Amino acid sequence: MENNFTETVRYYDAQKKVKEIRGFYEHLTVYVLCNPIVIVVNYMTSPEYLWWVWSVMGWGMAIILHGLKVFSLPPFFNKKWEQKKIQEILEKENKQRLESNYGNKSE
CATH class of the missing domain: 1.20.58 (Methane Monooxygenase Hydroxylase; Chain G, domain 1)
Structure with a gap:
């Protein structure tokens, strides 16, 4: 399958x-x-x-x-670069979400 x-x-x-x-x-x-x-x-x-x-x-x-x-x-158009950027964005969003959740709990 x-x-x-x-x-x-x-x-x-x-x-x-x-x-x-x-x-x-x-x-x-x-x-x-x-x-x-x-x-x-x-x-x-x-x-x-x-x-x-x-x-x-x-x-x-x-x-x-x-x-x-x-x-x-060019290295900035290939799949490896795209995957790296996707991971960076996801990590940044996760960090922001964790920080906003942590900030909401302390209020």
Whole structure:
């Protein structure tokens, strides 16, 4: 019974990861397809000011951050970091609850 549950959880996690990767590739595809249009529009409307650079750089940074998150490259986006933060928050809430309960009893 527990083995089936574990396999189901693993399947769900793998399915979630595949959706995240697919989302990144869709985002990257839109970036690659749209930026040439942005560049052409810039050159057609105001070739004296190359504003497309800001669009490409800004969106490019978003693509990089998205890729880092999806592929778990930076330490502050991975599961270990998330679990550590969850534990910190739970411990802080428990401490506050204990302190408030203790304060209520002494009144």
